[in-house]
Amino acid sequence: MTTHRQHLVYGHVTNHDCLAFIDARIAAGEAAEIRALATARTWGEARQVQMTHLSHPAGPDCYEPEDGYGDDEPFDITEVGAVVEGYWPPMVTTRALDVLPQDLRNRYGKLVLTVHTGKYLEVPLACETELVAELRGRGYEVTRDDELINLLDGFSLGSLAS
Template identity: 80%
Template sequence: MTTHHPNTQRLVYGHATNYDCLAFIDADTAVGEAAEIRALAAARTWGEARQVQMTHLSNPAGPDCYEPEDYADDKPFDITEVGAVVEGYWPAMVTTRALDMLPQDLQDRYGKIVLTTHNGEYLEVPLDREAEVVAELRRRGYEVTRDDDLINLLDGVSLGSLAA
């Protein structure tokens, strides 16, 4: 376990394949979010899916989204058939997080805002700017780690292949 200064901002970044650009996320919540996505994807029935505890994300199979009487507890569950997943709203686009995670001057220098039809805007940071932006973040005291698999999991890539 790496020890870090309590005020150090820790970021995970990687190549978001859906957008072919870099994405930046909060390292302190990323692992918990990934565990929630994996747990939901592994649910075999709607009952199991409803019981997945979410602290970082909303549960797209939960009572806020589906009436329990419409989907019996023993009905087989497939995450790729959940409305919010099909429509691309869950999990939220991972590339939007750079708008909160990166300092404004770095957003302006290395990225550009892209507006999507359904999911709002995100920051597109080109892959070829990786070395510069990472060096600049580290110069400012950020702890920065690359993890493409984690970035794409949090973006909902290949959710079906996570199913049990």
């Protein structure tokens, strides 16, 4: 019988100054979509980005060409409403609620409720060594990648287009 080994990616998320954890496969798919949208040069290119992991904040359901967002108009991800308002991409710190075992969430994290974007798990940086050791002891593969975690949280999206 083969056991499934879950691979988690984690890192220091700048916007919340804590650790965030996410399933590695989900992280890779979401990161590709964020990069593709952030590097679109025109609204037409942005609308063509295929989203399977995330909602599409610049898709045809949100912005119509006849409303001034024509296919040839310059696109800047930092001007998209959902990005400006902090709803897209979703906070990466929420993912720990799905991937960390309940007992570890209780021991190392603190549930934080936000007014606009719901709840997330705040895991202090000081808990990193002990929490990662416990996860590995339970058979998790755990990799630290601060750059990926911050991309998934939407930190410095505008710099991707440069």
